Amino acid sequence: MQISIIHEREVWDRFIDQSPGGTIFHKWDFLKTVEKHLGYKLLPYGFYVTDEILCAIPLFYKNIRGVKMLFSPPPQSGIPYLGFVLSRNCMNMKLSKKSQRMYEMGKVFSDEVDSLSPNYVSISLTPFITDVRPFKWNGFMIDPLYTFYFDLEQSLEDICNGFNTSKRTAVKKMDKYNMKLVESKDVKQFYNSSVDRYREQGLTFPIVSIAYLEELCQLYPCHIKVYSIMDADDNMVGGVLASEHRKVTMWIGSVKPSVKAPVNEFLFWEFIKKSKSEGYQELEMGGADVPRLCAFKSQFNPDMYVNYRIYKKDLIGSMAEWFYLNVHRKKKA
Template identity: 25%
Template sequence: MSIEVTTTDDAERWNELLTDTPRATGFHHAAALSVLERHTGATCHRLVGYKGEEPVGVFPVFTTRKGPVTVAVSPPPNVKLPYLGPRMLDRQQLKRRRAEKRNRRFVDACLEWLEAEHDPDYTSIRTTPGYDDVRPFLWQEYDATLRYTYVVDIDREPDELLSAFSTDARKNVTDEYDVNYELAEGDADDIDLIVEQVRERHAEQDESFELGSDLVRDLYESLPEGVIRPYVCRIDGEFTGGFVNVEFGGRGICWIGGAKPSVDLPVNDLLDWAYITDARERGVESYDLAGANNPRIARFKAKFAPELVPYYALEAGSRTMTTLTKLYGSLRG
């Protein structure tokens, strides 16, 4: 039986499907997709694949026009989302042959829908970790680039976690410091401070940072409580550093922040450990540290003994369009 793809504007139904979708992220939530749509100006299509009446997969994809060019992206550009893309539902254990056939038919149906409805000149997709079979895209002449992230298994006792850390990471999070500092979960106002600190850090390195704190605040206020979690460090009551994490489906993602402050305190190590210990108590099982694709950041992240986990950046379009995106990066995330 073939797979039929439809779009749904029913947020409740979409979110219900996510509960059967392993490794869906907080960015897949209907409220997050609506926020991204508002702030990027792109149109979000919540694609759902059905085999008869049985839902088999979900795929949020955004379309927009850049002059005469139609673009399809998942996630949308310039919002610093690490990944989005399709996810298969897991309502039954399928043998490999059936699972592969279902994945291929779902992807083919989604791409056929996209071609028929929007005929994009360029398409960019970044899959979530755990979505490993991207061959249906390759068979449709997509280019694939292997990417990586770091994921820490935090479903362990604190002592076991600490013993796996490097010596300096373990020392940094357990030492006592002659500094009056506080680590705590923050609020919407702290989001502004975190985003601005990251923007300033990028400016110091002559790099652009287009993500606005208004989008992050909107996500904080629109998503269910606890999905967007800012964590901050204060010294003598003054903001020193922080990051914004995304927590959904038993997994945490380090999203924004971690700019190195000019203080004699391992702020980022302490913040990561504070989040890990809190998240464990909430039943979170894994923590995506990100940063594995940047040599400088990877050296810092690797000391937490994470697993190196792959995901994929997929592109399709004319050679001219692909070259332009590599030169200007305006259509990528």
């Protein structure tokens, strides 16, 4: 097995489109937009056996004041997970052969990472990559991560019956608030309102810039959309940036509203109905890893995925991580 950079957009996107594990976040133009706005160097690697690509992974490299960092995805991109994408052929292999290929990938990948000599490596994998043993065997540490989702093959009645009492009651009383969910082209309004709501809660909106989101919406108008919740007077009281690619992901937003109306209850229920009516089988809502979000979202009785972060760090990398979490991010907040 060999590893090398893939330089052709068509080769990369064809592989991502053909793999069941490919996401909108893995698409070439999306990755190039991340590179442009966040200042990382994109390293789109492919793993080959003869001429067949068995796996691909986009890495982002940056040297900040002598600290060499390797991410997939990088901070402030808002991407929930990225990492490895396996070919359909590889995913369908019998366990013995697939395990052997994964073992080879783990070794080849570890050697390539070592050749870049980073101080810090962090890769958040998609839920499709569940066998992380090859990376553990090659010196990576493992963190389990979690995300909430709804199985939309259930009936709306069954989904609603799974809500706790307060959320079921809120759904039944929605009409009195006269709210509506509308698709919006105003990325700026969504971005500014989200920044303000995060700031009011002592938090930093985890996106590098409005220009970044605007470019992504322009590149993928059918797959990345802004939705606003409007009240009876057409005031925006909530919103979300959604990814609609193979499944619906409530990607960015749905922050705690500044009004007393059940805005997020309305948002989740409307998205469940909308996604199901459009034929999607799954709605991802995230938030399972954050205590303040988990407590709220678990009341809707979603299912939960486990995915993994693999990482390595030396002493310099550990110091840089501490500084980022305890000084840099707090200053921004």
